[in-house]
Amino acid sequence: DAGITQSPRHKVTETGTPVTLRCHQTENHRYMYWYRQDPGHGLRLIHYSYGVKDTDKGEVSDGYSVSRSKTEDFLLTLESATSSQTSVYFCAISEGLAGSYNEQFFGPGTRLTVL
Amino acid sequence: EDQVTQSPEALRLQEGESSSLNCSYTVSGLRGLFWYRQDPGKGPEFLFTLYSAGEEKEKERLKATLTKKESFLHITAPKPEDSATYLCAVTLYGNNRLAFGKGNQVVVIP
Numbered sequence: 001d002a003g004i005t006q007s008p009r010h011k012v013t014e015t016g017t018p019v020t021l022r023c024h025q026t027e028n029h030r031y032m033y034w035y036r037q038d039p040g041h042g043l044r045l046i047h048y049s050y051g052v053k054d055t056d057k058g059e060v061s062d063g064y065s066v067s068r069s070k071t072e073d074f075l076l077t078l079e080s081a082t083s084s085q086t087s088v089y090f091c092a093i094s095e096g097l098a099g100s101y102n103e104q105f106f107g108p109g110t111r112l113t114v115l
Numbered sequence: 116e117d118q119v120t121q122s123p124e125a126l127r128l129q130e131g132e133s134s135s136l137n138c139s140y141t142v143s144g145l146r147g148l149f150w151y152r153q154d155p156g157k158g159p160e161f162l163f164t165l166y167s168a169g170e171e172k173e174k175e176r177l178k179a180t181l182t183k184k185e186s187f188l189h190i191t192a193p194k195p196e197d198s199a200t201y202l203c204a205v206t207l208y209g210n211n212r213l214a215f216g217k218g219n220q221v222v223v224i225p
Contacts, residue, residue, distance in 0.1 A: 103149055109158050
C-alpha cells in the first residue's frame with residue numbers, strides 16, 4: 001500500500017459522537033486525500049491537503065473537517081457522526097496534484113459504522 | 116450528472132475467455148485517465164495512467180487504451196486471480212480532483 005497506513009481499520013460508534021481517522025504515510029508525498037466509498041457511488045473526495053496546514057474541500061465535505069500538522073499525517077474528523085457517514089474511508093497520497101499527471105496511491109481503508 | 120461511466124457493471128468470465136471493460140467520460144479538457152484494481156476489503160491499486168488519445172499501456176494480461184471519448188481495459192486470457200473490481204478515474208485541466216466511475220466487477224471462473 002505504498003507506505004500508507006490508516007487507523008483504526010474498523011470502528012463502530014454511535015450517532016452524535018466525535019470520530020477521528022488517521023492516515024500516516026512514509027513516502028514524504030506532498031499531497032494527501034480523504035475519500036469515502038459507498039455502494040452505488042464511485043470514490044468521492046471529502047477533503048485534500050497540498051501541504052502542512054494547507055487543506056481544501058472536496059465534493060462531499062459537509063460534516064467533515066481535516067487537519068495536517070505534519071507532512072506524514074492527515075486526520076479526518078467527524079465532529080458529530082451521523083448514520084449517513086457510515087462508509088469505507090480511504091486515504092490517498094500523490095507526489096503532485098491530481099491534475100498534474102501524478103497518480104494517487106491508496107491506503108487499506110477504514111470501515112466506519114455509525115449506529 | 117456522471118462524468119465517468121463504466122460498463123458493464125458486472126462481468127463473469129470463464130478462465131481464458133478474453134473480454135474488455137469500458138470507461139466513457141463526458142468531460143472536455145481531459146488531462147489524464149487512470150485505471151485501478153480493487154480487491155474486496157482493500158484499497159485501490161494503481162494500474163495505468165493514459166494521457167492522450169491513441170495511447171496504450173500493458174501489464175501482464177491487461178492492456179489499457181484511450182480514445183477521445185473512452186478507454187478500454189482489455190483482459191486477455193484471464194485467470195481467477197484477475198477477479199476484482201476495476202476502477203476508472205479522470206482528471207481535468209484546471210481541476211485538482213479525480214472523478215471516479217462506479218467500477219467494473221469482474222469474476223473469472225476456473
